[in-house]
Amino acid sequence: MLSILTDQIRSKQSFLCVGLDPVVEKLPVSLLSAADPMFEFCKRIIDATLPYAVAYKPNLAFFEANGSAGLASLERVIEYIPRECFAIADAKRGDIGNTAEAYARAFFERMQFNAVTLSPYMGADSIAPFLTRKGKMAIILAKTSNAGSNDFQMLELSTGRPLYLEVVAQCVSKWSPEQIMFVVGAQNAEELTQIRAIAPGYFFLIPGFGAQGGKLSDVSHILVPGEAGILANYSRQIIYASSGDDFDLKAGEKACEIAKEMAQLLADQI
Amino acid sequence: MLSILTDQIRSKQSFLCVGLDPVVEKLPVSLLSAADPMFEFCKRIIDATLPYAVAYKPNLAFFEANGSAGLASLERVIEYIPRECFAIADAKRGDIGNTAEAYARAFFERMQFNAVTLSPYMGADSIAPFLTRKGKMAIILAKTSNAGSNDFQMLELSTGRPLYLEVVAQCVSKWSPEQIMFVVGAQNAEELTQIRAIAPGYFFLIPGFGAQGGKLSDVSHILVPGEAGILANYSRQIIYASSGDDFDLKAGEKACEIAKEMAQLLADQI
DSSP states (O other), rough: OOOHHHHHHHHHHHOOOEEEOOOOOOOGGGGTTSSSSHHHHHHHHHHHHHTTEEEEEEEEEHHHHHHHHHHHHHHHHHHHSOOOOEEEEEEEEOOOOHHHHHIIIIIIISSSSSEEEOOTOGGGGTGGGGGSSOOOOOEEEEEESSTTHHHHHHBBBSSSSSSSHHHHHHHHHHOOOOOOOOOEEEHHHHHHHHHHHOTTOOOOOOOBBBBBBOOOOGGGOBBTTTTEEEEEEHHHHHHHHHTTTTHHHHHHHHHHHHHHHHHHHHHHHH | HHHHHHHHHHTTEEEEEEOOOOOOOGGGGGGGGGHHHHHHHHHHHHHHHHHTTEEEEEEEHHHHHHHHHHHHHHHHHHHSOTTSSEEEEEEOOOOOOHHHHHHHIIIIIISSOOOEOOOOOOHHHHHHHHHTTOEEEEEEEOSSSSSHHHHTTTTBBSSBHHHHHHHHHHHHOOOTTTTEEEETTTHHHHHHHHHHOTTTTEEEOOBBBBGGGGGGGGTGGOOOOOTTEEEEEEHHHTTTTSSTTTTHHHHHHHHHHHHHHHHHHHHHHH
């Protein structure tokens, strides 16, 4: 698997990914006078959670909602994330070749992300352009954490296989664990098992903890001994642990608490 | 159908959508000294094609590839597109509810787009947040124009229906022609027929003409008399008709030529 990730996971005994979803209306009043409140918020969250987080995942939507100024904030955030951490652009893009290449330039050249989340609907040639740069990865939606994930991802194909599993199977047949990961929601215990069975060496990015109801104990059965093989994402539960000026302190405390549970789960694997 | 579109289609006798995909390296040298070359390029393309185009479709990737400065260019472009034209954010987003809402704010409030393209993979609750603002639409990927569209969109479900058609059927059961359109590639004559059969009153946004090989005569069988029911998108063939300083003149000539063919097809319908 990926040394940048496994190094962090081993040294921090954590597989925590902190989702950075800053919403201007939710920021503490004291930050609003800063030159760039969204950046300032993310910076203080990163400082407070760095001992516990192995990855950070800014969600593009929350920056784009603030227009070009929001994207400028994101550029500062990605600059600020320490290089030893894994940085994920949660963008869920997916488009034809020349457009995919333009997005790859945005996330991997203009900004220094390690990986970007992608929707598989448009097929392999919409994913391949993200895999031409050494060390850069695509994280492909398989079975997501929302209720609507049942609308299409769970449809049974004529082969008897559900769509989400066919997506994983096709991707595994084309790309290595150094190139791709999969997004699988925490609440999908059965689907996590099915996907792990056909993608044993791959990392999963798992959303759906905390505000969305998933628990770490729901995913411990698919941990890979020694390497985790999981990034568990927490966003709101950490970054909005407090709405006051102690938001960073409370975020750090929450991240610490989650990382302790992770360390125990990792210890149980050995 | 949509009066903003049908008014333009009737007055211009055209169903041309011009795709704005500016790539800095492809811009005429004379533009590079402008304060904002990407905006200047798009502005001159819009000026030259306005008599023939009923819609404009900036592709987010090509602006984001230029970072926050690129998004600032896009903000100027959307300001400049005349309000009587239909403005499409070609973004192919698709995410959980609160994230989808943030994108909707980006495209419909921060910028004044009429519609945004979306991937259906995450299901109905990833599309619904885009439909809460009066007159704002979602354009949902059905069968796209790239080779990879066969990887998943064409998979046969256990019901015998291909995935792309199930996507259309579920969307049609939930939303009206005033709320959604579908993306269908020009080369897919059979799929266009299948989709038109279950979505008779809906607009289709059709890419894949020109550089991608599709011809207008391939789609004339699904035109809706009087209203077209189609937006045919041309990007590279128009905006890069010339690499010299006469790029806008040549873009206008190409758009005029395409619109003439469209007028003939519309006349043949009556």
